[in-house]
Structures are given as C-alpha cells and as structure tokens.
Amino acid sequence: MAEKNPVWAAVLNVIPGLGTWLVCKNGSKGIKLFGIAIVLWIVTMISFGLLGIVYFAYWLVVIYDGYMEAQGKPLIKI
Numbered sequence: 001m002a003e004k005n006p007v008w009a010a011v012l013n014v015i016p017g018l019g020t021w022l023v024c025k026n027g028s029k030g031i032k033l034f035g036i037a038i039v040l041w042i043v044t045m046i047s048f049g050l051l052g053i054v055y056f057a058y059w060l061v062v063i064y065d066g067y068m069e070a071q072g073k074p075l076i077k078i
Contacts, residue, residue: 009066016059019066029069032078033062 004023008027012019016037021030044051065075 004070004072006067006070009070010063013063013066016062020069021063023066029074029076029078033065033076037062054064 009019009023015034017030017032017034019030020033021027024030037055037058038054040051044055047068063076068075
C-alpha cells in the first residue's frame with residue numbers, strides 16, 4: 001500500500017478513524033475520531049437506534065475526512 005493513498009484511507013475508515021490514523025503524522029486524530037464513534041454508537045444504542053442517522057452521518061464524514069487527509073486537505077481539525 002502506497003503511503004497516504006486517499007482511496008485506502010477512505011476504505012480503511014469503514015472502521016472510523018483507522019484510515020486517518022494511518023495517514024496522519026502523529027495518529028492521535030484517528031484515535032480521537034474512533035473514540036467519538038464509540039460514544040455515538042453507545043448513545044445510539046441507548047436511544048434504541050433513534051440517533052442512528054447521526055452516527056451514520058458522522059461515519060460518512062469520517063470516511064471523507066480520511067480521503068481528504070491523505071491528500072493533505074483535512075476536513076476535520078482535531
């Protein structure tokens with residue numbers, strides 16, 4: 001796998017934060033994105049799936065952010 005490949009970053013972000021963790025220099029952004037995903041997932045489960053659309057939207061944004069991060073233009077700045 002080529003370093004900072006945008007497609008791989010997007011594919012790996014199916015697990016939120018993994019692609020970002022691999023392409024970032026320090027990796028802490030990917031860990032933070034994964035932590036936020038865990039919290040959103042727990043809240044979604046507590047609300048019996050009512051907030052599932054919020055989790056889904058977050059997941060899509062994280063995938064796109066991983067793609068843009070690999071190109072050097074991050075969408076989310078944490």
